[in-house]
Amino acid sequence: MYDFAYHKPTSIADAVKILAADPDAKPVSGGHTLLPALKHRLNQPSALVDLSGIAELRGIKREGDTIIIGAMTRHGEVATSDIIKSAIPALAHMASTIGDTQVRNRGTMGGSLANNDPAADYPAAAMALGAKFQTDRRTLAAEDFFQGMFTTALEPDELLIAIHFPVPKKAGYAKLKNPASRYSMCGVFVADGAAGIRVAVNGAGPGVFRQEAAEAALSANWSPEAVAGVKQDPDGLNSDIHGSAEYRAHLVTVMTKRAVLDAG
Amino acid sequence: MNAIAPFEGIGASVKRKEDLRFLSGRGRYTDDMNRPGQTHAVFLRSPHPHARIDAVDSAAARAMPGVVAIFTGADIKASGIGGLPCGWGVKNKDGTPMAEPAHPVLAHERVRHVGDPVAMVIAETRAQAKDAAEAIMVSYTPLGSVATVTAAVAPGATEVHEGVAANTSFDWHIGDKAITDAAFAGAAHTVSFDLVNNRLVPNAMEPRAAIGEFDPTNDEYTLYTTSQNPHVIRLLMGAFVLNIPESRLRVVAPDVGGGFGSKIFHYAEEAAVTWAAPRVKRPVKWTCDRTEAFISDAHGRDHVSHAELALDKDGKFLGLRVQTLANMGAYLSTFAPAVPTYLYATLLAGCYATPTIYAEVKGVFTNTVAVDAYRGAGRPEATFLIERLVDVAAKATGIDRIELRRRNFIPADAFPYQTPVALEYDSGDYQSTLDMALAASDWAGFEARRSAAAAKGKLRGIGISTYVEACGIAPSHVVGQLGARAGLYEVANIRVHPTGSITVFTGTHSHGQGHETTFAQLIADRMGVPMNQIDVVHGDTSRIPFGMGTYGSRSLAVGGSAMVKAMDKIVLKGRKIAAHLLEASLEDIEFEGGKFRVAGTDREKTLTEISLAAYVPHNYPIDELEPGLEETAFYDPKNFTYPAGAHVCEVEIDPATGQTEVIAFTAVDDVGRVINPMIVEGQVQGGVAQGIGQALLEHAVYDAEGQLLSGSLMDYTMPRADDLPNVAVSHHTTLCTHNPLGVKGCGEVGAIGSPPAVINAVVDALRDYDVTHINMPATPPKLWGIINAARPALAAE
Numbered sequence A: 001m002y003d004f005a006y007h008k009p010t011s012i013a014d015a016v017k018i019l020a021a022d023p024d025a026k027p028v029s030g031g032h033t034l035l036p037a038l039k040h041r042l043n044q045p046s047a048l049v050d051l052s053g054i055a056e057l058r059g060i061k062r063e064g065d066t067i068i069i070g071a072m073t074r075h076g077e078v079a080t081s082d083i084i085k086s087a088i089p090a091l092a093h094m095a096s097t098i099g100d101t102q103v104r105n106r107g108t109m110g111g112s113l114a115n116n117d118p119a120a121d122y123p124a125a126a127m128a129l130g131a132k133f134q135t136d137r138r139t140l141a142a143e144d145f146f147q148g149m150f151t152t153a154l155e156p157d158e159l160l161i162a163i164h165f166p167v168p169k170k171a172g173y174a175k176l177k178n179p180a181s182r183y184s185m186c187g188v189f190v191a192d193g194a195a196g197i198r199v200a201v202n203g204a205g206p207g208v209f210r211q212e213a214a215e216a217a218l219s220a221n222w223s224p225e226a227v228a229g230v231k232q233d234p235d236g237l238n239s240d241i242h243g244s245a246e247y248r249a250h251l252v253t254v255m256t257k258r259a260v261l262d263a264g
Numbered sequence B: 001m002n003a004i005a006p007f008e009g010i011g012a013s014v015k016r017k018e019d020l021r022f023l024s025g026r027g028r029y030t031d032d033m034n035r036p037g038q039t040h041a042v043f044l045r046s047p048h049p050h051a052r053i054d055a056v057d058s059a060a061a062r063a064m065p066g067v068v069a070i071f072t073g074a075d076i077k078a079s080g081i082g083g084l085p086c087g088w089g090v091k092n093k094d095g096t097p098m099a100e101p102a103h104p105v106l107a108h109e110r111v112r113h114v115g116d117p118v119a120m121v122i123a124e125t126r127a128q129a130k131d132a133a134e135a136i137m138v139s140y141t142p143l144g145s146v147a148t149v150t151a152a153v154a155p156g157a158t159e160v161h162e163g164v165a166a167n168t169s170f171d172w173h174i175g176d177k178a179i180t181d182a183a184f185a186g187a188a189h190t191v192s193f194d195l196v197n198n199r200l201v202p203n204a205m206e207p208r209a210a211i212g213e214f215d216p217t218n219d220e221y222t223l224y225t226t227s228q229n230p231h232v233i234r235l236l237m238g239a240f241v242l243n244i245p246e247s248r249l250r251v252v253a254p255d256v257g258g259g260f261g262s263k264i265f266h267y268a269e270e271a272a273v274t275w276a277a278p279r280v281k282r283p284v285k286w287t288c289d290r291t292e293a294f295i296s297d298a299h300g301r302d303h304v305s306h307a308e309l310a311l312d313k314d315g316k317f318l319g320l321r322v323q324t325l326a327n328m329g330a331y332l333s334t335f336a337p338a339v340p341t342y343l344y345a346t347l348l349a350g351c352y353a354t355p356t357i358y359a360e361v362k363g364v365f366t367n368t369v370a371v372d373a374y375r376g377a378g379r380p381e382a383t384f385l386i387e388r389l390v391d392v393a394a395k396a397t398g399i400d401r402i403e404l405r406r407r408n409f410i411p412a413d414a415f416p417y418q419t420p421v422a423l424e425y426d427s428g429d430y431q432s433t434l435d436m437a438l439a440a441s442d443w444a445g446f447e448a449r450r451s452a453a454a455a456k457g458k459l460r461g462i463g464i465s466t467y468v469e470a471c472g473i474a475p476s477h478v479v480g481q482l483g484a485r486a487g488l489y490e491v492a493n494i495r496v497h498p499t500g501s502i503t504v505f506t507g508t509h510s511h512g513q514g515h516e517t518t519f520a521q522l523i524a525d526r527m528g529v530p531m532n533q534i535d536v537v538h539g540d541t542s543r544i545p546f547g548m549g550t551y552g553s554r555s556l557a558v559g560g561s562a563m564v565k566a567m568d569k570i571v572l573k574g575r576k577i578a579a580h581l582l583e584a585s586l587e588d589i590e591f592e593g594g595k596f597r598v599a600g601t602d603r604e605k606t607l608t609e610i611s612l613a614a615y616v617p618h619n620y621p622i623d624e625l626e627p628g629l630e631e632t633a634f635y636d637p638k639n640f641t642y643p644a645g646a647h648v649c650e651v652e653i654d655p656a657t658g659q660t661e662v663i664a665f666t667a668v669d670d671v672g673r674v675i676n677p678m679i680v681e682g683q684v685q686g687g688v689a690q691g692i693g694q695a696l697l698e699h700a701v702y703d704a705e706g707q708l709l710s711g712s713l714m715d716y717t718m719p720r721a722d723d724l725p726n727v728a729v730s731h732h733t734t735l736c737t738h739n740p741l742g743v744k745g746c747g748e749v750g751a752i753g754s755p756p757a758v759i760n761a762v763v764d765a766l767r768d769y770d771v772t773h774i775n776m777p778a779t780p781p782k783l784w785g786i787i788n789a790a791r792p793a794l795a796a797e
């Protein structure tokens, strides 16, 4: 780890001010991605802006048909929140499958979405549910927020504040974990909600993507059988020592079926 | 045997004494130690699998804050230091010695694997040392490289060491080729298959660490290091690398957090920090990162083999032929040549009365991390080959796999049994062990469970492995003939203190095995002293007379036997003292339950009274007997010990994803006499966890050039608790016939017996598909590929 300065502001405005003044400063939320990168000397920020002192970034609330989750909300809180469990049980279930207890007690939804790891869980839920991303200066749709592997629309000094999830009629999630890292090898989130019927895939590709053939099949007939014949094109999918693109393409179909079963 | 403490004698599941310390965070590991004035070392390592070092420019790095010194391979060479020694020499078929190229402490002129150390940076802090290491400019010219044994022996392959033809360190064989070929010529059936024993990264919980220290007032060196065998390190490093007399070199291996073999070997870093200490005139400490461990700890396994079995029309084995290419990595690590030869091919008889065996093994250099002993060392590779081959033969001949094993087992009345590959098994009863395993696993009820699984869409399979292994290493004269450059006896010193408490000094080392408990139990049982008055000391060459350390499941069989011998001497001396005090003749004095008694009377002296008399010799046979009550014994075993067992594994495969779940695992092991059943069960559970890890999860994968693709725990799959079943452990005991305790050893049986049981179960689960063999690890994509190729419709659910 290289040396860095450390700030712990108590308001969003102060945090943004520090980030704007120093282009090499970085926000840190749970630190479960950023700190390992620092330890491996893969990243050299001049300063870390610790978001854990900002009360405005925390909390889960329901406003009408929308669930609003603060960026600093830990995965463990999402997994156990009564509000989320009753409104979007698939999202609570998804959170409960992230990493292990220690990871869920540190990692945050904001950190995970801002990081946009192709193998992370949440991007699929955000994409399928048509979530809105509220930052300190604007609101972005999921399609605009995610911009491929480890890339988002956030400016370097822009903070993700909260994520707004429209409550769906139903939703489900299924994934196969990478046996080593336990991140997603292929996860599929299906939802029937405000944005229509959506099927979003994490883990299999270089970033979260929608499976349009499966969406069409489910729009015609919401059932596991309807998606059994959907063929994902392996072209462009990830291929590594844990599985070929063909294997991942096959998993897209299997996990879509299972997600529909999960959604009921 | 014991009147005082039956609850803590032999056979009692005494809780581990050391666990309070470990579980409450008070273990004292090498990295917990900090020496006055200490500096920190970091090693700059090669990013290339194979390259020429054209220049190392450390001028800028030297000027960085906190830097104390920077040393390169050239500096070490200039100081007259040679390379790291290999502790075992193997001969080629023609009797010539193996090729044994130099293994420099720091790479000089060439790097031969990713992770080869190029420079050592010493600084005030570890972070400063890392900063400076990044500032060193090394100019490399990349050379061609070979990562696999098959590529390395191919014509025209790049030479890892110039002049070592076909990258072959040794081309060795065992057994009689002509007789074996004749057996094949006359056989009713022959079966064969090709197999790979996957390469593993040991990953002990505690990474390696070392602190080198030099005291100029008396020219004494101290090395604190994460070792399974501090005396071996003292011998190898002192005598063969740094030329330090043993009398001036102390090696301390304090609490060590797991070794599994990887901490047997003498590594470059511990030599480098010891070498550097007098040069920087301060202690030098190095602690390995986990990522660094992946490219610097010796790896395990990595064999490519072809196996053939000849059978008569009734399924009797007539002969076995094996060819193996064993990956040595870039250099010969301390015991590397022994592993695929004398610890592997000598075990190829397995539990079977195969009359003739011929095995050829080539030890091959590649541009990868060195490969050496890893839990089981050679025996898991042999067991995987045989136990898969028997299943392959069962399928080919149509003979039931259990029946085929029974027909070929060495019968219980045939011991001692001389195999055609050098070993003489002393005891065993394979039929009975198998019977127990079949009953415990409800083998007979399997087909109903398979049908129930099929109804849920799962493919269920059951597999068995009946293994034998050779441990308790080893008779010195035997291993000496086979190329060992050391003896393999063990040493115990037992000190009865004046008031009767006891300290045992053992040359073995505990790094998770619970020796502080097992050995104390052994002493308590024999000496009649409560365990809380017995302390076991290990891991410090300045406290322990000598010792060869812990590996090859030898600590109890060899180290415990040395304790028995030392206790015999204590008891004899105690009887002499008692005879004097009780005015009786020596022959009439018996010792039992901590008391010396005149046979047939109630006249007795406690051990405490005797020890007090020995240290306060007022009324004492001083003309005939020295004061004090302390004895040392060296014990050299007469033979290896031969634990055996039957492991049964039951799995379910999800045909949609290829994922395997281990549903049940039954281990029935014959480890000889059991001192502490709880500790033995822990050893078996842990060994089976590693075996399941090898069979389903773990794989050190190099790309064709020699970059390690599974270089961290994000990509290298260590088994986790939820990958594993609770192993049902039980024992079927036949005693070792040649050591005083009748013990055989339990540290490796789990890792040896289990991998073929798992793969046999996986192959059985896929019995409706056309599969003969699946190499480890049986990963989801691999199994899905098999299923999908055969039945695309089913695979898509």
Ligand SMILES: Cc1cc2nc3c(=O)[nH]c(=O)nc-3n(C[C@H](O)[C@H](O)[C@H](O)COP(=O)(O)OP(=O)(O)OC[C@H]3O[C@@H](n4cnc5c(N)ncnc54)[C@H](O)[C@@H]3O)c2cc1C
Pocket (backbone or CB within 6 Å): A026, A027, A028, A029, A030, A031, A032, A033, A034, A035, A051, A071, A072, A075, A097, A098, A099, A100, A103, A106, A107, A108, A109, A110, A111, A112, A113, A114, A115, A119, A120, A121, A122, A154, A158, A159, A160, A161, A181, A182, A183, A184
């Ligand atoms: C062992 C382990 C296992 C894991 N397993 C999984 C898994 O199975 N599935 C999964 O999805 N994830 C997994 N993770 C990742 C983890 O769950 C976190 O989601 C992830 O580390 C990011 O969240 P964080 O709060 O830790 O972010 P940090 O590490 O603190 O930050 C990540 C990045 O986001 C930026 N950032 C953080 N907060 C904000 C903000 N509010 N606005 C703008 N930028 C911000 C930071 O600057 C940084 O670049 C695992 C992590 C570990 C260590």
